Amino acid sequence: MALRRALGAAGRRWARRLCSAVGGDTIFAVSSGQGRCAVAVIRTSGPGSCGALRCLTGRREPPPPRLLALRRIRDPATAETLDRGLVVWFPGPHSFTGEDCAELHVHGGPAVVSGVLRALGRLPGLRPAEPGEFTRRAFRRGKLDLTAVEGLGDLIRAETEAQRRQALRQMEGELGRLYQRWSETLTQALAHLEAYIDFSEDDNVEEEVLSQVDATVRALEQEIGAHLQDGRRGELLRGGVHTVIAGPPNVGKSSLLNLLCQRPAAIVSPVAGTTRDVVEVALNVGGYPLVLSDTAGLRDATDPVEQEGVSRARDRLQQADLVLAVLDATAVPTEPAALGAALGSLLPPTSTPCILVLNKADLLRGGQGALHDACTRGDTLPPTILFSCKTGEGLDHLLELLARQLAQLCGDPLAGSPSLTQSRHSLHLGDCVAALVRYGRERRWDLGLAAEQLRLARRHLGRITGHVGAEDVLDIIFRDFCVGK
Numbered sequence: 001m002a003l004r005r006a007l008g009a010a011g012r013r014w015a016r017r018l019c020s021a022v023g024g025d026t027i028f029a030v031s032s033g034q035g036r037c038a039v040a041v042i043r044t045s046g047p048g049s050c051g052a053l054r055c056l057t058g059r060r061e062p063p064p065p066r067l068l069a070l071r072r073i074r075d076p077a078t079a080e081t082l083d084r085g086l087v088v089w090f091p092g093p094h095s096f097t098g099e100d101c102a103e104l105h106v107h108g109g110p111a112v113v114s115g116v117l118r119a120l121g122r123l124p125g126l127r128p129a130e131p132g133e134f135t136r137r138a139f140r141r142g143k144l145d146l147t148a149v150e151g152l153g154d155l156i157r158a159e160t161e162a163q164r165r166q167a168l169r170q171m172e173g174e175l176g177r178l179y180q181r182w183s184e185t186l187t188q189a190l191a192h193l194e195a196y197i198d199f200s201e202d203d204n205v206e207e208e209v210l211s212q213v214d215a216t217v218r219a220l221e222q223e224i225g226a227h228l229q230d231g232r233r234g235e236l237l238r239g240g241v242h243t244v245i246a247g248p249p250n251v252g253k254s255s256l257l258n259l260l261c262q263r264p265a266a267i268v269s270p271v272a273g274t275t276r277d278v279v280e281v282a283l284n285v286g287g288y289p290l291v292l293s294d295t296a297g298l299r300d301a302t303d304p305v306e307q308e309g310v311s312r313a314r315d316r317l318q319q320a321d322l323v324l325a326v327l328d329a330t331a332v333p334t335e336p337a338a339l340g341a342a343l344g345s346l347l348p349p350t351s352t353p354c355i356l357v358l359n360k361a362d363l364l365r366g367g368q369g370a371l372h373d374a375c376t377r378g379d380t381l382p383p384t385i386l387f388s389c390k391t392g393e394g395l396d397h398l399l400e401l402l403a404r405q406l407a408q409l410c411g412d413p414l415a416g417s418p419s420l421t422q423s424r425h426s427l428h429l430g431d432c433v434a435a436l437v438r439y440g441r442e443r444r445w446d447l448g449l450a451a452e453q454l455r456l457a458r459r460h461l462g463r464i465t466g467h468v469g470a471e472d473v474l475d476i477i478f479r480d481f482c483v484g485k
């Protein structure tokens with residue numbers, strides 16, 4: 001009321017004009033987390049951003065671009081002060097979305113936030129944003145390619161150091177630039193090939209050009225092939241290394257899971273065959289993400305429910321990236337070869353890395369020394385630890401071994417060229433390599449068809465970065481984004 005009175009009739013007309021000048025499709029949303037917090041950030045994107053800022057601050061001009069300014073934030077309908085907060089004005093194209101954007105940093109109380117949102121929603125041309133809509137606009141305006149969008153999504157979800165490093169690298173465009181470079185190499189090879197096809201008869205283009213194109217394509221085929229064969233390290237780091245605890249009944253598998261996640265996630269009891277469902281927990285070990293599953297004890301069960309549990313345990317084992325095989329230390333042979341055979345009869349032979357945990361070491365009497373020797377000398381055995389869930393013996397050693405395994409599986413996200421992080425990428429890269437291989441075949445018979453393969457290969461690369469027909473994957477990629485991002 002005070003503002004209206006102070007403005008007078010002319011001022012009120014001006015305020016109306018200011019607010020009705022807002023037009024077009026402008027979105028707004030809370031971009032900080034939900035719930036009570038000290039400061040909430042509300043942002044807008046679209047042509048109405050400047051008008052919205054002027055309306056809510058009651059000022060003729062927005063603050064200087066990209067500088068924080070302290071303003072009284074008012075509801076333009078009632079002129080009531082909603083809060084005093086900081087506002088920022090990002091004129092396009094120098095903004096996250098490339099459009100005109102504004103941010104209001106207000107106190108995070110639910111009433112303040114909903115008051116500001118209601119005020120924004122009443123302005124003509126402004127509407128609440130859909131999930132991921134800010135990022136979608138940034139993609140449309142060429143601010144981010146699809147790999148950077150995916151990196152941004154991963155960064156928001158990153159739970160461990162290594163995941164953060166990988167996501168940040170991808171968001172900053174390193175992976176996109178690698179694929180873009182390959183695409184440019186292909187474009188150049190294609191241009192040379194086409195020049196050869198069109199002009200070779202005039203003798204202007206030499207035979208050498210053709211062998212150079214061949215060499216380029218072969219080198220690219222190899223480089224992409226090597227990138228594809230990185231042991232899924234980027235994907236493992238992104239999604240977590242799926243580690244399965246497996247072993248006979250009652251050896252302490254569930255106890256081990258509980259010890260590692262420091263809470264009673266799985267039921268422990270002296271009854272063999274307690275665990276049936278797969279119990280899954282997420283852990284951070286040495287900065288690497290681990291998805292740990294406890295499974296039913298492996299045996300020929302008679303109970304149909306337990307049979308189903310054992311079958312689920314075997315399925316999990318098949319898909320595991322890493323296995324924690326648990327045996328009862330009091331019931332295993334102390335001779336390394338016999339111990340290896342005991343492990344072999346439990347687990348099917350696979351190339352999946354494994355750590356052998358000999359649990360209940362606290363119950364060993366006298367046999368401790370011999371078994372300890374077996375653990376250190378058995379070079380046919382996987383890394384083996386004498387362990388006790390009861391006393392915690394061997395825990396530090398196990399965590400150390402796990403961290404080393406994880407580092408090996410996921411690699412250093414900052415070293416070497418950026419890793420492939422999504423199965424979507426490997427699919428397109430596989431198609432790209434297949435087209436390059438077909439180029440090698442066609443090239444001997446028909447240069448026109450060979451050139452077509454290079455065009456196809458380039459299309460597959462373009463689909464990863466979104467430079468070519470991305471419409472069909474956009475909804476999938478943005479599905480996991482939250483409102484306000």
Ligand SMILES: Nc1nc2c(ncn2[C@@H]2O[C@H](COP(=O)(O)OP(=O)(O)OP(=O)(O)O)[C@@H](O)[C@H]2O)c(=O)[nH]1
Pocket residue numbers: 248249250251252253254255256267268269270271272273274275276295296297298359360361362363387388389390391
């Ligand atoms: N002394 C001793 N007992 C243990 C140790 N670890 C587990 N136990 C006990 O062994 C029994 C079985 O433990 P669980 O963790 O339920 O074993 P499990 O392998 O998950 O059993 P199933 O789910 O039935 O296959 C429980 O009574 C535990 O308290 C250990 O390190 N030392």
Ligand SMILES: [K+]
Pocket residue numbers: 249250268269270271272273274275
């Ligand atoms: K048990």
Ligand SMILES: [Mg+2]
Pocket residue numbers: 253254255266267268274275294295296297
């Ligand atoms: Mg169990």
